[in-house]
Amino acid sequence: xxxxLEHTGEVGLRAGRILLAERGLAALGLVDRVxxxxxxxxxxxxxxxxxxxxxxDADDPEPTIDRAVAAxxxxxxxxxxxxADHDAEFNLRDVTxxxxxxxxxxxxxxxxxxxxxxxxxxxxxxxxxxxxxxxxRRGEAIPFPEPVGSLWARPREAAKWRAFAAPVPGEWAGAMxxxxxxxxxxxxxxxxxxxxxxxxxEALALAAGAIAVANAAYPVGLQTPDAAPExxxxxxxxxxxxxxxxxxxxxxx
Numbered sequence: 001x002x003x004x005l006e007h008t009g010e011v012g013l014r015a016g017r018i019l020l021a022e023r024g025l026a027a028l029g030l031v032d033r034v035x036x037x038x039x040x041x042x043x044x045x046x047x048x049x050x051x052x053x054x055x056x057d058a059d060d061p062e063p064t065i066d067r068a069v070a071a072x073x074x075x076x077x078x079x080x081x082x083x084a085d086h087d088a089e090f091n092l093r094d095v096t097x098x099x100x101x102x103x104x105x106x107x108x109x110x111x112x113x114x115x116x117x118x119x120x121x122x123x124x125x126x127x128x129x130x131x132x133x134x135x136x137r138r139g140e141a142i143p144f145p146e147p148v149g150s151l152w153a154r155p156r157e158a159a160k161w162r163a164f165a166a167p168v169p170g171e172w173a174g175a176m177x178x179x180x181x182x183x184x185x186x187x188x189x190x191x192x193x194x195x196x197x198x199x200x201x202e203a204l205a206l207a208a209g210a211i212a213v214a215n216a217a218y219p220v221g222l223q224t225p226d227a228a229p230e231x232x233x234x235x236x237x238x239x240x241x242x243x244x245x246x247x248x249x250x251x252x253x
Contacts, residue, residue, distance in 0.1 A: 001214040004045040004054040004073075006031035006064050011078060012057030014203030015210070018239050019055075022211060027051070031064070048073055055210045057202075065097060076209040078102050078202065080224075087222035096218045098225065101209030103175050103201050104129040104165070106225040107194060107236065111177035111243070112161055113229035115190045120181030125161035128153050129175040132198075133167025140164045144174035145195040145244040160226075173198035187250040194243055201241075208236035 001024050007013050019028055020039065029045030031054065048054055048071035056064040061077035065086060068075035072093045080100040090097045100106060108127040116122055128142040130151070139152035142164060153166035168174075176193035194201065209225060209232065212218060217231035225232045237243070 001025055001053075001211075002027040002029070002051045003210055003214060004029040004031055004048055004051040006054065006056040006058060007033075008056075008058045010199045011202045011206060012055075014199055015055065015057065015206040018203055018207040019210060021239070024215075031056075047071070053210055053214050055206060057206060061099070068095075068097070069093065074098070074213050076101050076206065076213055078206050080105060081222075084222075091221040094220050096213050096220050097222045098209050098213050098218055099222065100224050101206045103173060103198075103205055104131070106205040106209060106232065107201065107241075108163075108175040108177060109158075109160070109224075109226040110229035110232050111175065111192050111194075112179060113226045114233055115177055115179040115192060116181075117229075118179075118181075118190070120183040120188065122179065122181050123187070124178070124180040126164070126178040127158065127161050127176070128164040128166060128178075130166050130168045130173045130198075132169070134169060135167055139166075142166050142176055143191060143193070144176055145193045148172050148174035148195040171197055173201050175201070185249070189248040190245065191247070192243055192245040194241060196242070204236050204239055204241050207239055208232050208241075211235040211239075 031045045035042040053074040054068050055076045057078040069089045074096040076098045108129045112127045136152035142153045151166040153164035156163040174195035178191045180189040212231040212235050217228045
């Protein structure tokens, strides 16, 4: 795979390092930057149409998205975009735009989708993630793995599940999914979560999106990570994502 990378901050820089560990990477092209590492795979991305996908951690991904459309290649952005015209643009060129490849809209919902796919009648789906800020003193109790630990969280809008964001000070971050299902064996609640340095988790999400799209795991057009949660999580796990999990069961009477 040949991946072009626009990195504007630490997330993009870390994502680039993660991508360099991929065996299938043939070239990592730096957008608008001159390579400074002695690695023959790192090149300057002078023309995006020479690459399979372009990845960006920019707070405003629209200029890079427009460049991807012009080049006719897929694009992965750390931030979300909701411009409806992007779907038609990328469909027309038979390529993919994956947006929101981050902790909150990438890792957290993909964990939930993975647990939901395990079967049973879903009774409740909850996703949660951390964000920088002062810890709350009340709200929804969320059991993030250590070193983040349990936190209070406030509700956020989401289309498919109950969602919560927990402010946390410092450098650590986490995401959690809790899925309760009715099965022949009783009611089972599965809880899965991740915790690590915030920029590392964000970089893993961005790199996982790039790898999955480069391997044609997503349909064409405008997509979000949970449209193909298994390839996204597989790429993140292969890149070093550690997941903690446990289950609670109420036996059928």
